[in-house]
Amino acid sequence: MVCLGNICRSPLAEGIMRKKLEINHIDGMVDSCGFESFHRGDPPDSRSIDTALKNGVDIRQQRARLFRAEDFDKFDLIYVMDHNNYRDVADVARTPEDLAKVDLIMNAAFPGANLPVPDPYYGGKQGFDKTWELLDKATDAIVEKIKGERKDKR
Numbered sequence: 661m662v663c664l665g666n667i668c669r670s671p672l673a674e675g676i677m678r679k680k681l682e683i684n685h686i687d688g689m690v691d692s693c694g695f696e697s698f699h700r701g702d703p704p705d706s707r708s709i710d711t712a713l714k715n716g717v718d719i720r721q722q723r724a725r726l727f728r729a730e731d732f733d734k735f736d737l738i739y740v741m742d743h744n745n746y747r748d749v750a751d752v753a754r755t756p757e758d759l760a761k762v763d764l765i766m767n768a769a770f771p772g773a774n775l776p777v778p779d780p781y782y783g784g785k786q787g788f789d790k791t792w793e794l795l796d797k798a799t800d801a802i803v804e805k806i807k808g809e810r811k812d813k814r
């Protein structure tokens with residue numbers, strides 16, 4: 661899960677995805693990161709923490725880190741929040757296979773619509789509720805996608 665600061669959107673995406681893997685008994689590794697070093701090592705924004713807690717997810721232990729090329733080796737799916745994040749990740753991609761792992765997270769719920777998860781950083785608290793709502797939809801769709809793929813392999 662990738663955004664710019666790794667303190668607002670992608671920590672929520674990581675937390676909600678982690679919880680849904682657990683609930684659905686799906687083995688998998690989830691992480692989040694960003695491209696802006698300003699908040700490196702910081703916990704998520706307090707508004708993200710509050711929004712997650714309100715929805716039964718604790719993200720307080722997360723710490724912001726930067727995206728690195730090795731993430732393409734460690735992860736099968738790389739979800740970005742907006743078009744700028746897509747460009748940032750694409751710039752680091754080494755091969756077409758790397759790039760094929762990357763998609764806007766909202767495309768999981770609305771394929772091909774290329775909708776962003778807008779950055780709530782400069783807005784009010786309600787922006788974080790909206791972020792949660794979008795990520796809830798997207799991660800539901802990701803869970804269904806993974807379930808479908810794993811069923812095919814059985």
Ligand code: 4NP
Binds near residue numbers: 665666696699779781
């Ligand atoms: P995020 O929001 O990308 O959702 O974590 C931001 C948080 C901080 C900054 C930018 C975006 N910043 O530039 O400090």
